[in-house]
Amino acid sequence: MENGVVEAADVEPLLAETRAHLLNKQPDRARASFLRLPELETRRKAYLDATLRDFYAASLYDVSVVLTFLEALPSWHWTLDGCAVLQRVGSALRAPSSGARGGGNALRALEARQRQFPQLPLAFFLHKLMSHLEDSARVRAESYWYAWVSPTLRAVVTGQPLELYTLARTGETEQKEGDASKEELLYAPGNAGTFDTDRRNALCWLGEDTEGGERRQAAWPEEKDRGKAQWRLIPADAHADTFFVQSVRFEEFLYAADYAKFKRDARGKTRSRVFTWRKARESPGSSGKWQLVDLGGKQREVFALYNPYQREFLYAPTADTMDSKRRYVLTRAAPDGNREASETEGGARWCAWRVAPAQQSAMERGVEAFFAKQYPMAVEQLTLALNDLPDNTEHVKCFAYRMTANLRLRRFDQVAPDFQAIQKLGGDKAAIFHGLAHLWEENASYLAAMVASSSDQQVQALEIETSPENPFFMRHQLARGDDCFVRRDYQAAILSYQEAATCNPTIDASALEGGSLEDAETTRQRVRAYVSCAKCFFALEESENAWQYLSIAHDIAGISIESEATIFLWKGKCRRAQKTYDDALSLLEKAFDRATAASAASASLPSSVSSIGCGVLKRSILMEMKVVGLLRQGIYDTLLSNGENGPGVNGEDAAASGRAAEKMLTQMMEVFHCPLSLELMDDPVTTPDGNTYERAMIEQHLQINGCFDPLTRMPLTKAQLHPNRALKQLMETLLSDHRLGLLLASCSM
Structure with missing residues (x-):
């Protein structure tokens, strides 16, 4: 290396340095070393392969460290190049061999390999990337999501319910042909399967006998609750393919008991009972952790469920039935060899289960078919989805x-109608928002050429460009701003909210009333855009800018009384931040009056204005008034000094004490506000990472953005949210006058 220029001879030392930093779990240093390599733009794939392949194959890297390193690379395409290396190595080493389906040694070896190269971390990583990538990087991540991640793991990552069918009595040919007549569904039977006060037996549904004595297909009866046969696989470790299996209906966890053993099988092998733990939402511990062992190869829904605690596999033996309709579910160790496996009940597929999403949407099936280049099926499924989906977005x-x-498919006559439909929903802006700009451009280029050459009047009238005059443009920009706000990217959120606030959609004049310039819904959306801008500026500690946007929102004609209450509340917050407490109290009193009037007229605020109800809004106003009153009267300063300023306390000390008191009170109040909405929480819930959110806001995030904690980006499902009763009680206490002094005094200690 001369004059800071890296030469070809320095490549291997830099690669070795990068690998060493990854081994030492120093992703930032690894990134710095990697970026010093020469000709990165053209040789990055080779460098990433050399950095990751062999060491990852030898299980020397911590997966989370590698993913952190990849996420920090300067281009998302570089990140995805690294993901491709991990996928290529992992899929080759996880692949099942021909003897792995039943034979003990091969099955145990397969379980060990798949434990070394888990699929779940990369699946969560891709899902996280899709939530904020755009353009070609977004579509590339999405194509990897559908190509690499099985429908089963996609359901796990997104928190969707699954159904588990034993394949012990279903041949491979029958399965390939779609014959499910011998599949049996795992379910939690409720009281009918009670073993004792803490446990229920897990069972498989056999179906019912016909009049001739032949068994029907083991279909779940329509009159029974389908939730009993649905399960959620909740990751037990974000960096491994181990899960808790939870009943959707009862919220009880499946586990293999290390006591109350079931009777031995015909070969004298011990077997463990499988129960659901009746204490809802309470984990049974290590015995409730399961590993998915991929047995299917190209059939991506076929797994064995291995219990690492018992070192046994889940199966449903043919000979052990509870009654004519139900079969016991047990665990047992893998057979000692392939010969014994072939003689085991169910043959080589004795422990095979089909684990499939309970309700895979037509849209997901259509997109999956699209990326698999099965275009006729994609068209069919997406057409079904359009008939089922109520949401225009x-x-x-x-x-x-x-x-x-x-x-x-060269069905040119069917392209233009869909193109026009997207125009009505926002055109290019809508396509960009959904990460589909590449598809829009591909079709727009084709249609633009047709405009010049075709005599078809429908195509000639087609406008390729769109503008903020489109009535759906405002809604799409609000949605984009909300997404940025959730991720605390306030500057990006402000840009989207400003676009929404200043657009002028074309509106049918016949729909307007009383000479209004725009309809009520457009007004509500415009007000929300300005108020959301103000919230972003407030979060950035720019209260003066926040005030200006609130004033603009307040001046909009036709503003609702609910919107006024929200605006006055946030104006009060701004004045409190500026330490003009008298003005703040005056504004908050106006906010409370408006909220009271709104509460009398309606049970809750419209979702387009605020995500909290009128009652919660009034509580938020009261809380803010309490804080401002304390700051204004100096009560908190007095409490901090225990009500006494001795002779040794000078003016500077008193001022410092006042500043510290104000900061402490403000920080205490911030704990009561949801980080996603900056609103007072009414139903606070906490996550496994210790973050607290308003239940409605975090559930909305999980539904829209994916199953991860928005602050830590770690995996998170709705079932993992638990009420934060301590914080709820603290909030109630602060609003209770007779205990306020005691609370504040304790906070000052």
Whole structure:
């Protein structure tokens, strides 16, 4: 290396340095070393392969460290290049051999290999990337998501319910042909399966006998609760493929008992009972952790469920039935060899289960078919999705993929209608918002060429460009701003909210009333955009800018009384931040009056204005008034000094004490506000990482953005949210006058 220029001879030392930093769990240093390599733009794939392949194959790297390193690379395409290396190595080493399906040694070896190279961390990582990537990087991540991640793991990552069918009595040919007549569904039987006060037996549903004595297909009866046969696989470790298996209906966890052993099988082998733990939401511990062992190869839904604690596999033996309709579910160790496996009940597939999403949507099936280049199936499924989906924003995605599938099938006459449909839903802006700009451009280029050459009046009238005059543009920008706000990217959120606030959608004049310039819904959305801008500036500690946006929102004609209450509340917050407490109290009193009037007229605020109800809004105003009153009267300063300023306390000390008191009180109040909405929490819930959110806001985030904690980006499902009763009680106490002094005094100690 001369004059800071890296030469070819320095490549291997830099690669070795990068690998050493990864081994030492120093991803930042690894990134710095990697970026010093020469000709990165053209040789990055080779460098990433050399950095990751052999050491990852030898299980020397911590997966989380490698993913942190990849996420920090300067281009998302570089990040995805690294993901491709991990996937290529992992899939080769996880692949089942021909003897792994039943034979003990091969099955145990397969379980060990798959434990070394888990799929779940990469699946969560891809899902996280898709939540904030755009353009070509977004579609590349999405294509990897559907190509690499099985429907089963996609359901795990997104928190969707699954159904488990034993394949012990279903041949491979029958399964390939779609014959499910011999599959049996794992379910939690409720009181009918009670073993004792803490446990229920887990069972498989056999179906019912016909009049001729032949058994029907083991279909779940329509009159029974389907939730009993549905399960959620909740990751027990974000960096390994181990899960808790939870009943959707009872919220009880499946586990293999190390006591109350079941009778031995015909070969004298011991077997363990499988129960659900009746203490809902309480984990049974290590015995409740399961590992998915992929047995299917190309059939991506076939797994064995291995219990590492018992070192046994889940199975449903043919000979052990509870009654004519139900079969016991047990665990047993893998057979000692392939010969014994072939003689085991169920043969080589004795422990095979089909683990499939309970309700995979038509849109997901259509997009999956699109990336698999099965375009006719994609068109069919996306058409079904368009008939089922009520949300126009989801329609954008369906139209975009369907029109592209038709274009690639050369069904040119079916492309233009979908293109026009997207225009009505926001056009290019909508496509960009959904990460589909590449599809829009592909179809727009084709249609633009047709405009010049075709005599078709429908195509000639087609406008390729869109503008903020489109009535759906405002809604899409609000949605994009909300996404940035959740991720605390306030500057990006402000840009989107400003776009929404200043657009002028074309509105049917016949729908307007009383000479209004715009309809009520557009007004509500515009007010929300300005108020959301103000919240962003407030979070950035720019209260003066926040005040200006609130004033603009307040001046909009036709503003509702609910919106006024929200605006006055946030204006009060701004004045409190500026330490003009008299003005703050005056504004908060106005806010309370408006909220009281709104509460009398309606049980809750419209979702387009605020995500909290009128009652919660009033509580938030009261809390803010309490804080401002304390700051204004100096009560908190007095409490901090225990009500006494001795002769040794000078003016500077008193001022410092006042500043410390104000800071402490403000910080205490911030604990009561949801980080996603900056609103007072009414139903606080906590996550496994210790973060607290308003239940409605975090559940909305999980539904829209994916199953991860928005602050830590760690995996998170709805079932992992637990009420934060201590914080709720603290909030109630602060609003209780007779205990306020005691609370504040204790906070000052």
